[in-house]
Amino acid sequence: MSDTKILLSDSEIKALDAEYCSWGDTVHYHDEQTIFRNCEGSYMYDSKDTPYLDLQMWYSSCNLGYKNKRILDAVINQYQTMPQISSRFVYDYKALLAEKIAKANLKRYGIKGRVQFNVGGAQVNEDMLKLIRNYTKKPRMFAFMGGYHGRTIGTTAVTSSYRYREHFGHISDTAHFVPFPYCFRCPYGKKCENCDMYCVKQFARLFESEYHGVYDPNTGDCEFGGFIAEPILGTGGYIVPPKNYFKELKKVLDEFNILFMVDEVQMGCFRTGKLWAMEHFGVKPDAMTFAKSITNGMNPLAGMWAKEELINPKVFPAGRTHSTYAANPIGTRAGYEVMSIFEEQQQELESEIARKGEKFLDGLKMLEKKYKNIGTVNGLGFALSIEVTETDGFTPAKKLCDDIIEAGLRGNLSYKGKKCGLILNNGGYYKNIITIVPQLYITDEEIDMAIELIDQLFSRFAN
């Protein structure tokens, strides 16, 4: 990375940030800042060219690796041909990307649908909520405890954490939040080996009597239009539900005409080894959203797919949604290239992510045996996690988790005699879960490196 040009020193950047940048985003969750100068493949580089193995990949926005050449070239080409066009007009790559996604879903789910673009995960989730409200005329939604759908005022209404709404009040009805099947900390105190899906049964009980507040058994009318779900909790700590959970849940939704909205913003784009994570669970969405890695981080673009019945031009006509930058040509060009790669490499991606994800998880299981401060490890494909606990293996240990993550960012680890760092992120109900999000092309050697670096960090702080 020796071509890195230093415009400002690290301390000059920090001084400008301290004086002129709002601290309202997430940068200042951390006191100490590591300043990065460059990125490539699985690595970020600081001003001394120290490589940091990145196991968070811009919150899963760069699944195909930093500076992926094919996507970069496509974007440069688009800059040289038609970089700008009003969203008032349709053009080639917008139509082509919509076609790719609609056809991918027809193949996977057997459902014909259409695609609406917007600029980010929160915005497309807003669009999906509008679509469901428009179709059902019901503003109320079910959502998961531990789910995360964005930080606009509308999406915080279906995101369970009150802290995201706390300072802003309400524009829409807050969702009815349903416990996610977080089996390590089962909200009902059950053991998943013999719980018989008790959590789904509890959800179904809501419809037994009018007094449970969601349904009128006399008219058969439910007050709720839809259920918004992440297939695997992302910000909630990379919690993988039991294999049959969504099948059982969907039976209840179908019985009471509740539409199923799937948020694939973080778990889509092969994060779990399938184009969409919900494919693992054998159920079909009525509407779904995608964002982040659809452009591999090259330009803000996100989208909502919905089945024809909900989104055809008669029920969702011109003007029901709009944003100036929706379907921008740089984003759709990048998205088209990403989807082309996914199509061409589907088999290889599926088998390699399954194999390497298993290898990574085996490494984490080895660390779980070694350290009492690891309560459990979890994973599906490359959506992996380590639950950091006290030595009892259960009590959440947030401080220890923070110490480990901060130490990785100091860039003073070593692998095969060379100085390096490790970029990790945390999540979970108690912010004690290390979420592990490698690029999809991570090599076997880099996985060995990752396990060794995580081991080095735990050996500094943990028992």
Ligand SMILES: Cc1ncc(COP(=O)(O)O)c(C=O)c1O
């Ligand atoms: C599952 C999920 N939905 C929605 C969002 C919001 O996306 P954005 O940050 O692009 O608004 C995120 C972001 O992390 C997410 O993980």
